[in-house]
Amino acid sequence: MTFEEYVLTRGPALVRLARLLVDDEHRAEDLVQDVLAKAYPRWSRIVGADDPDRYVRRMLVNARNSWWRRAVRRHEVPVAAVVPEPAAESGLDGADRQALWHLVAALPPRQRAALVLRYYEDLDDPAIAEILGCSAVTVRTHVMRGIAALRANLPAAGFPLTSANQTRSRR
Amino acid sequence: MTIENELTALLSARADRPVDADALLAATLAAGRARTRRRHGAYALSSAGVAGVVAATLVFNGGPAPLADNPPVGWDTMPALPAVAGADGAAARPDLVGTDPTVLRFGVPWTPFPVQSVIWSAEADVERISIQMSSGNSQISGNVELRRGEGDSGLGNADVPDRTSSVTVDGQPAVLTEERFDWGPNRWVTWHPAPGLTAEVGLVASGLLTVGEEGVTAPPELSSVVDVADLMAFADAVRLDTTTACTAPLRIPEGEPLRGCSGSVDMTGPNQRHRYGILRIATETRPLTVEYTSPIPEATMSPPHTPDPSDFSGTPDAAPTSPFATPTGGPVRSDVKLASIARTLPGLRVSINYAVGDAAEASAVLTAITPAGDPDDPATWPPRPVG
Numbered sequence: 427m428t429f430e431e432y433v434l435t436r437g438p439a440l441v442r443l444a445r446l447l448v449d450d451e452h453r454a455e456d457l458v459q460d461v462l463a464k465a466y467p468r469w470s471r472i473v474g475a476d477d478p479d480r481y482v483r484r485m486l487v488n489a490r491n492s493w494w495r496r497a498v499r500r501h502e503v504p505v506a507a508v509v510p511e512p513a514a515e516s517g518l519d520g521a522d523r524q525a526l527w528h529l530v531a532a533l534p535p536r537q538r539a540a541l542v543l544r545y546y547e548d549l550d551d552p553a554i555a556e557i558l559g560c561s562a563v564t565v566r567t568h569v570m571r572g573i574a575a576l577r578a579n580l581p582a583a584g585f586p587l588t589s590a591n592q593t594r595s596r597r
Numbered sequence: 598m599t600i601e602n603e604l605t606a607l608l609s610a611r612a613d614r615p616v617d618a619d620a621l622l623a624a625t626l627a628a629g630r631a632r633t634r635r636r637h638g639a640y641a642l643s644s645a646g647v648a649g650v651v652a653a654t655l656v657f658n659g660g661p662a663p664l665a666d667n668p669p670v671g672w673d674t675m676p677a678l679p680a681v682a683g684a685d686g687a688a689a690r691p692d693l694v695g696t697d698p699t700v701l702r703f704g705v706p707w708t709p710f711p712v713q714s715v716i717w718s719a720e721a722d723v724e725r726i727s728i729q730m731s732s733g734n735s736q737i738s739g740n741v742e743l744r745r746g747e748g749d750s751g752l753g754n755a756d757v758p759d760r761t762s763s764v765t766v767d768g769q770p771a772v773l774t775e776e777r778f779d780w781g782p783n784r785w786v787t788w789h790p791a792p793g794l795t796a797e798v799g800l801v802a803s804g805l806l807t808v809g810e811e812g813v814t815a816p817p818e819l820s821s822v823v824d825v826a827d828l829m830a831f832a833d834a835v836r837l838d839t840t841t842a843c844t845a846p847l848r849i850p851e852g853e854p855l856r857g858c859s860g861s862v863d864m865t866g867p868n869q870r871h872r873y874g875i876l877r878i879a880t881e882t883r884p885l886t887v888e889y890t891s892p893i894p895e896a897t898m899s900p901p902h903t904p905d906p907s908d909f910s911g912t913p914d915a916a917p918t919s920p921f922a923t924p925t926g927g928p929v930r931s932d933v934k935l936a937s938i939a940r941t942l943p944g945l946r947v948s949i950n951y952a953v954g955d956a957a958e959a960s961a962v963l964t965a966i967t968p969a970g971d972p973d974d975p976a977t978w979p980p981r982p983v984g
Contacts, residue, residue, distance in 0.1 A: 438616035445612045466629025546608035
């Protein structure tokens with residue numbers, strides 16, 4: 427597969443993944459573009475890997491983490507101000523979904539990445555472990571703690587915004 | 598629903614929106630090549646001596662310094678694209694916009710900044726030319742679109758308030774829309790050349806040409822690179838009394854209905870031009886696309902397996918499954934398995950992506966493709982790539 431073919435076939439999926447790793451549509455695209463630009467000069471080596479797509483996704487997750495550290499020093503992005511949220515089949519109303527997203531966004535980066543890779547990409551523990559560069563046991567720990575953190579902020583009736591905002595303010 | 602199910606639904610809702618794969622590819626190629634040039638230049642400069650570099654860098658005190666190894670490359674203004682002789686532009690025949698994937702019913706003869714790449718596309722109801730330009734260290738994205746209907750385009754961001762004002766484009770009333778972001782404005786102008794037809798021109802500073810060594814672009818401060826006068830001059834230059842061919846440096850055999858067309862050229866270095874395009878000759882449910890690219894240098898981008906050009910019916914390349922981007926970036930049906938075969942022509946690599954099961958048809962199309970024009974000069978490409 428050439429670099430061009432890879433970007434056309436898998437690029438959209440990378441952007442969708444990035445949308446869940448960062449909170450800003452434009453920065454998600456920037457992040458993917460930069461990761462792919464980094465992959466471009468060494469594509470012949472990357473494409474020779476067992477699973478080039480997994481390799482690039484690992485680059486994406488790592489880049490997100492390093493980008494995030496720099497971005498936090500620069501300025502905060504208002505989460506709610508950027509990404510429109512289309513309707514989804516869910517038991518939650520719009521405000522509750524937004525509150526749940528705030529909780530996800532407030533998770534530590536690796537917990538958040540683990541949840542995204544598990545519940546959006548539908549990957550198993552070994553695959554997530556390869557991307558995150560850790561053991562499958564650590565992946566299970568990240569997922570368990572992430573879910574626990576979300577659940578801890580859930581009152582029985584739903585996801586009140588106050589709880590989400592308090593969690594975000596600790597970031 | 599369990600928290601896990603809610604989470605899955607939430608993540609899907611936030612992520613699953615369309616992505617313009619063509620634009621992503623163009624931006625990625627430009628950034629990747631700039632990175633490669635910098636790397637090669639850095640090696641050369643390193644050999645020549647670090648002291649001189651340090652001295653030169655110190656001259657630029659503050660702000661992103663232009664790198665000595667990364668001189669601006671591109672065209673001084675819009676590269677010439679062929680028109681379609683005998684075809685009417687949107688001014689005379691607005692009803693024909695978006696009806697023929699080989700013809701864009703407008704032309705963009707001028708740009709306010711030097712051009713690095715041009716992407717054109719024609720699909721049902723929408724014709725578009727996107728241009729990457731540069732000014733100093735800033736990348737500037739221009740977008741010209743003609744579409745049927747009078748609805749909004751995708752240039753706006755739903756959660757950012759729009760500020761609108763009345764302007765005039767080529768003597769016609771138009772609306773200038775502006776959205777403010779931390780790193781600069783997003784502006785575009787919209788008008789209706791005829792009932793049921795919308796013209797839209799956007800011009801925005803979209804990034805930096807030089808990025809940090811970690812490869813992650815910081816949100817740049819781009820607020821002053823493009824002003825309203827630049828946008829209006831760009832919009833005024835758009836010609837609706839002419840056409841632009843959705844051209845390609847090849848011909849595909851007559852008989853296959855062409856459903857969509859896109860193409861691009863970009864300047865990757867001094868006198869180094871790259872071309873890439875897609876001719877889509879089937880529907881999304883049974884895709885058959887012809888892709889052409891510049892030859893792929895073995896040292897940098899060789900694919901793991903290049904099929905023997907004489908063996909079109911042989912083992913296909915590794916088959917991507919889904920989603921496969923159409924020329925407009927939308928995925929084909931996710932259950933369609935794809936395969937590809939490729940062939941090298943003078944100055945071009947041509948590949949066919951097809952649904953598994955359509956190998957014979959794909960082989961026939963690939964065999965019949967002939968090169969046309971100078972691959973380096975789109976002005977010499979045939980106005981109609983079919984037949």
